[in-house]
Amino acid sequence: xxxxxxLGIGLAIVLVFSFAAVYxxxxxxxxxxxxxxxxxxxxxxxxxxxxxxxxxYDGVQQISELKKHGDFGIGTFxxxxxxxxxxxxxxxxxxxxxxxxxxxxxxxxxxxMVTHFNQDFSATTGEFMNFSSFSKGMSTRLPSQNMIYAVxxxxxxxxxxxxxxxxQQKPYPPLTEAAKNxxxxxxxxxxxxxxxxxxxxxxxxxxxxxxHLHFMSDDHQTGGHILDFVVPANTTVEYDITPKFEMLxxxxxxxxGVNLSQDLSKELVRVES
Numbered sequence: 038x039x040x041x042x043x044l045g046i047g048l049a050i051v052l053v054f055s056f057a058a059v060y061x062x063x064x065x066x067x068x069x070x071x072x073x074x075x076x077x078x079x080x081x082x083x084x085x086x087x088x089x090x091x092x093x094y095d096g097v098q099q100i101s102e103l104k105k106h107g108d109f110g111i112g113t114f115x116x117x118x119x120x121x122x123x124x125x126x127x128x129x130x131x132x133x134x135x136x137x138x139x140x141x142x143x144x145x146x147x148x149x150m151v152t153h154f155n156q157d158f159s160a161t162t163g164e165f166m167n168f169s170s171f172s173k174g175m176s177t178r179l180p181s182q183n184m185i186y187a188v189x190x191x192x193x194x195x196x197x198x199x200x201x202x203x204x205q206q207k208p209y210p211p212l213t214e215a216a217k218n219x220x221x222x223x224x225x226x227x228x229x230x231x232x233x234x235x236x237x238x239x240x241x242x243x244x245x246x247x248x249h250l251h252f253m254s255d256d257h258q259t260g261g262h263i264l265d266f267v268v269p270a271n272t273t274v275e276y277d278i279t280p281k282f283e284m285l286x287x288x289x290x291x292x293x294g295v296n297l298s299q300d301l302s303k304e305l306v307r308v309e310s
Contacts, residue, residue, distance in 0.1 A: 077155055079282065080185050080187070080282050082149070083112070083150075083284075085286075087297050087305075088147075088292050090308070091295050091296070091301075092210060092215075093209075094113075094116050094117040096114065097287040097292070098146055099142065099144070100142050104128065106151050108151070108154065109124060109125075109154035110232070110234075111262075113148055114145070114146055114147075116206075118133075118204035120202075120262045123232070124230060124232055128140040133201045133219070133220040137257050137258060150234060152187050154187050156189075156275045160178040162271065162274065166267070168248075179235070182237060185235070185282060186234065186277060186278060188274065188277075189231065190268070192273075193226060193227070193269070194268060194269070196223065196224070196227075196265070197229075198221065198265040198266060199221070200216075200262050202218070213308055222259065227254055229252055229254035231266075232250065232252070232253065234279075236249070242297070242300075
């Protein structure tokens with residue numbers, strides 16, 4: 038296929054995963070009467086995590102358009118300025134100054150992932166967990182580790198450690214360098230909502246494999262990308278199975294020329310944690 042033609046028309050990739058077998062492996066009876074629109078079963082993503090790792094930070098989609106694809110999600114903003122939290126249909130920006138701002142529709146994003154959150158099942162933590170033990174322990178509670186799940190947790194967390202990266206200047210550095218100037222905040226007894234996704238290992242290069250989570254306090258004053266936390270025992274973790282995946286790839290700018298053939302998984306682990 039002619040590459041120029043491919044880029045000229047734009048590109049949306051849609052993958053549909055069958056989850057019929059998984060669907061019957063957990064109880065969904067309390068919500069059986071709820072009819073979820075087909076378009077709400079999709080994880081919509083702008084660009085790829087590896088492109089962001091390599092410094093592709095220019096916003097390529099307006100927030101007004103992103104809102105059409107979901108009411109729940111995470112991401113970042115033009116020039117890598119802060120962390121995105123999408124909750125209850127509103128989009129917030131946790132900046133490096135430690136504050137959270139409501140985002141205007143004309144803002145843009147270089148990387149975001151959203152869906153319409155409709156809980157399919159939940160699991161309860163059996164003990165106090167930090168991020169590492171949560172990631173490992175709660176992954177084993179999933180009906181399948183080969184599915185995409187939107188993840189939501191509301192509660193009071195004894196410790197919540199978050200970060201936000203300040204706006205970058207061109208020429209943009211890779212994410213490993215930009216993250217060296219991140220602002221880190223640790224909050225005690227933080228009450229709010231954890232927002233994010235679990236994606237399978239085979240999403241390496243497209244998204245963050247495993248749990249990728251952001252946080253926002255109930256008063257919308259604090260938030261960011263979660264580096265670590267303490268989740269109490271008996272905390273309910275809500276999951277929305279998301280069997281469809283749609284990706285929008287930029288058709289111009291730095292993305293079209295960046296080398297995405299390399300394995301950046303080790304660098305990603307350092308940046309995420």
